[in-house]
Amino acid sequence: MRFLIIDDDETVHMYLTKLLSSYARCESVFSGAEAIDAFRKAVEDKDPFDTVFMDILMPEMDGHAATKELRALEAELGINGPGEFKLVMITSLNDTKNVSQAFFKGYASCYIVKPFSKVRVLNELRENNIL
Template sequence: MRFLIIDDDETVHMYLEQLLSPYARLDAVFSGAEAIDKYQEAYAEKDPYSTIFMDILMPEMDGHEVTKKLRDLEKSMNVDGPDEFKLVMITSLKDTKNVSQAFFKGCASCYIVKPFNKVQVMNELRENNVL
């Protein structure tokens, strides 16, 4: 498995890398533009990400916009069904609008609200077949 973490907070990168490194190879980026580049590189290398961890509140391009661009890239490359990446939203936002947008427009598998802890993250990932 290969995971991509997209968050503008380095402490989130470090926390998730420590927590998830036994389960997958990990890359982490700080912006949506970097995420799109990494995603395209992974497919070009025939080593795509199985799961993407996405923050919503980021400068320049928010997580919903990045998700839409990544899902559009999947469609343009004829990636569908079980080959689509699983989306795990990691955010401090817990309002109905953002949660709904993540699940219904972004096809999120999980929505984990910050601050989170190891048990919460691992339970959510296991319950939603991410791990």
Template sequence: MRFLIVDDDESIHLYLKSLLDGLAECDCVLSGEEGVESFFRALVGKNPYDVVMMDILMPGMDGHQAAEIMRAEERKRGITEINQFKLVMITSLVDDTNVSKAFFNTHASCYIVKPLEKDKVLEELRENLIL
């Protein structure tokens, strides 16, 4: 299983990589733009990500924008819903607007609020059939 972790905080990368060690291969990037680039490279290389863990608040392109571009590319390529990557939003934002955007605009599988706690993250991933 391949994860792409998109967050501008390197400590989140380290934490999630250690949490997912032995469960998934993780690539990490620091911005929405880098996330989109990595996503495209993986698609072109015929080795797409199974899961994208996306922060919302990042400088430049935010997580919603990056996820919308990724979803549009999947549609353009005819990737069926069952074969699309699972989107996990990881953010400190809990307002209705951001939660709604995540689920309705980009079809997030789950929304995990920071600070991240090991048991909660793993439980959310299992409950949403990601792990």
């Protein structure tokens, strides 16, 4: 498996990589624009990401906008159904608007609110068939 972690906070990259590296190869980027480039390259290299961990609050392009671009890129590349990446929203926001947008517009598999706990992250991923 291969995971893409998108967050503008390096400590989140380090935490999730350490936690998840025994389950998948993890790559981290700091912005939505970098995520789009990494995603496209992974598909071109025939080594796509199975799961994308997306922060919502990021400068320039927030996580909702980046997710919309990644989903559009999937469609453009003919990726659909079981080939689509699973989306895990990782954010400090837990209001109804952001949660709804993540699930109904981004097709998120789960939504994990920061600060993380190891048990909560692993349980969410297992319950949603990501691990």
